[in-house]
Every structure is written in C-alpha cells, then in structure tokens.
Amino acid sequence: MGITVSIPTAFRRHTEGLDRYDCPATNLKELLDAMETRFPELKPHLRDEDGKVRRFLNIYVNDEDIRFLGANYKFSEGDEVTLVPSIAGG
C-alpha cells in the first residue's frame, strides 16, 4: 500500500530538496501526519492551529480536488497526490 506525493518547488526547502515522497498513508489525515513528522519545517504550512488544512493549500488526488472526495476519502494503491501551495488563474 502506498501513494506518491508530488512536492512543489516552494516546499522543497522544507523537504531536503525532495520532489517526491512515497508514503503508506491511507487517508488525508494520515498523509498530513506523516509529512509533518518526516518534514517538521513543513508543518506550519500544511495545517493551521486548529488542524484544518491551510486556506490556500490545494490538495489533489490524481486529478481531483480532495475537497470533492471528502475528508475521509481512502487512498488507493498508487494514488498520485499533488500539492499546490496557492492556486492562481482566473
């Protein structure tokens, strides 16, 4: 069981330069817990003091915004998770 997280350039100074992170998490909470443990400097950028995902952080599973999948969405083997620090466009 494992998923792969694509880490954007802006986050890499907190991830020892890693651009991909393989993780056995089965849901979003486990993923964020694992990333915060593995990359402590990233922690304040992922969730706020109340444990909510930061307002400007966008998380996608494969091509879908995780907010459409639900907070309890169970990852499948091989899921690709993409982090976008602040969505632009418009």
Next chain:
Amino acid sequence: MSTQVRYELRCRECRTTWGNQPVSFCQKCFAPLEVAYDLATIRQEISKDEIARRAANLWRYKELLPLPDRFESSLPVGFTPLVKATTLGEVFTGKSLHSKSIYIKNDAVCFPSLSFKDRVVAVALAQARNFGFEIVSCSSTGNLANAVAAQAARAGFKACVFIPSDLEPAKVLGTQVYGAKIIRIAGNYDHVNRLCSQIADKHPWGFVNVNLRPYYAEGSKTVGYEIAEQLGWRLPDNVVVPMAGGSLITKIHKAFKELAELGLVESKNVKFFGAQATGCSPISTAVKAGRSDIEPQKPNTIARSLAIGNPADGFYAAKTIVASGGWAEDSSDPEIVEGITLLAETEGIFTETAGGVTVGAARKLYAQGRIKPEETTVLCITGNGLKTTDALAGRFETAEPIPPKLAAFEEHIGRELVNVPAGGD
C-alpha cells in the same frame, strides 16, 4: 520600499515584501501576493489635469500600474465607454429613473480582443518582457486566451495557451487566428488551472495568470479608475461585477481605495455586488451563507467564461463584498440568455454570457431592494456577445428570403410590420 522602487510584491496575509519577480505566492507562508505601491510618492506626481492630458487608454494611469521603468506601449487598451442605461434601469425598477443613476461600463468593446482581459494582459506582458520571458501562456476560459494571443502577436512573444476542451468555437478561433498554440485539456477550467500551476513550477514560461498574476491582476484596477474618472472623478454608490476567479471585484475595490488615498476622489463606501452563474457560484454561495471561506464547485453553466469552481480570489472577493455592505447573486442559464437579450434590446449592447450573468443578477438586486433606483450604480460588462453566439442558438427565426422586387417587399412588410419593434432613444 526603497526610494527607487514605486511598487513591489507583498504577501496579502503575512505582509512580507518580495521585491519584483515572477512569482504569485509568498515564499514564506504561501498565501497570494499582490502589488503594493509607494502612494506617498505617487501622490506628488499624479493629478487629474495631468491624467486628462493623456491619451484615452489605460496607460493614462501608469503611475498606478506595475510597469517597468521607461515602459512605453503603443497599444491603446482600455478606456471603454461608460454609458447611461436608463431604459434598462426602467426595466429593473418599473419606473423612470434619475437619468444618471445606472451605467454600463462596456468592456465588450475593449481593444484589441473585446474583453476586459485585454487590460490585465497589457500589464502582464510589460512585465513578461521585463523578466525576459520568450513564451507567454495562460490557463483560460476563452477571453484571456484571446487577449494573450492578440497582444503576444503584436509584441513578438510566442504564445501557448491552455483551455478546457468545451470552449465556445468563437473563443478558440479567436485565439488561433493570431498564431497562438492552443493546448486543449480534457477537463474543466480547474483542471487546466492546476496543470498550469505545475507547468509554471517547472518551465520558464511567463504564465500571465500564474507566475505573473500579481502584476496581471493590477490591470483590472483600470476598470475602477475609468469608472471614477468618467463619472467626473467621483465614486458610484454601487458596482455590480461578474465573478469567476474573483479578482476583478477586489481590484476595482483597490482602485477606488487608491484614488481616495491619493485625493483624486472623495472617499466613499461603495457597495460591491458580485454576480455568478447559478451553475458555478462558489463565491455567491459563500456570501449568502455569511462566510468568506469558499467551497469549490464543479461548474455546469453556459457562462463558460465564469466557470471557475475553485476561484483563486474567492476568499478576498467574498470579504470585499461583505465588508462593503454589498451582496452576491446568481443567474440561471435561462436568466443569462434573458440578460443578454435584455441588455441588447434596451441599450444596444451585445454582451457575452458573463454579461448576461451580470444583468440577471443586477435585476434581482434591484428587485430585492439591495440596490435603490436613486443610487448611482455601474454594471461591469466584461465581454462581447459575438464570442458566445451559441448561447442564443435557436432563439431567433431565420426569415425566409423574399424576391428583390418592390411588390414582394410591400406584401412582406404589410404582413410583418406588426412585429417590428418600435425604436427608442
């Protein structure tokens, strides 16, 4: 801010400044960046008289735009008409209005590509050149692609734009004609936008609405400057603004605030009203629920230019609306079509589906009493109806041709005359 630099990037949340570089979010806290100005210095250099002496285009507000030193443009973008819309106002209110109370800001005729996106692209490309980009790009619901393609052709950039696969044919053709490369994405705008964020993270391209976004967005302020100047250097009571990513409404607010700070207009609490399509209404839904946090939606509307389910500035748009005492409304697909035809039949302005959204929402805001007939209200019409004629497909009959003979005409007109609408002023 150093004395040489009139503007620089500043984080909208933690207020850290970042100088000038092609980046859209704070490298410290990852919130969006915007351009902050040295208004104290600008105040010494700008005056209504000086602005009035300049050519009628958006460069007349150059001190308030993030332009490179010695930047000169020959492209007369902006300064679109602000027209009274008395007949439309009568439909909205059911009675005669004070003649100056409702206006259309008509960016359906913005130069060169017939939407307000010409404004933002003009500013973005000035910085694209400054930062040394050779390829310019964007994620687009259509109008932006048109504007990037047109201005890139003239300025000598290579253009490669990304669009959802279901865009209106006229908007696709209106990009291709300028020689731009189009990449169609099998997905909606939010898919396109996410991909562009990833590409911009990896490739040295000037994405006008990604890595150049803070500069690009400042171009929208010129809608606000022009409204104020065209009203005789005063602010309206209300503005009604269509919302996709939510940037335009926040930038008109910024423009009004800057003009007041510079002493060019009297300070006033303008109410901001946002308009969305019912089938893509994450911002208006948030406003109606009394919150500024945005829940994304999957768009399903004929107003494709507004079909952004995860709006980058949704949070700030909702906050701006609520803080001003304004409101947000949405228009269904039939109401959008009705809005298009109503504006055309009353004011002779043919707008695209986004304009239909704005007219439909404004009608509701008047009916609800949130906008009062005696107040000065400006409706922002941001795009041209010739780009979305498919929204009106089947609505009008194609008349049978008649022979080129006077007798045939007489017979025809005798039959048809009752159906000819009366002209009006």
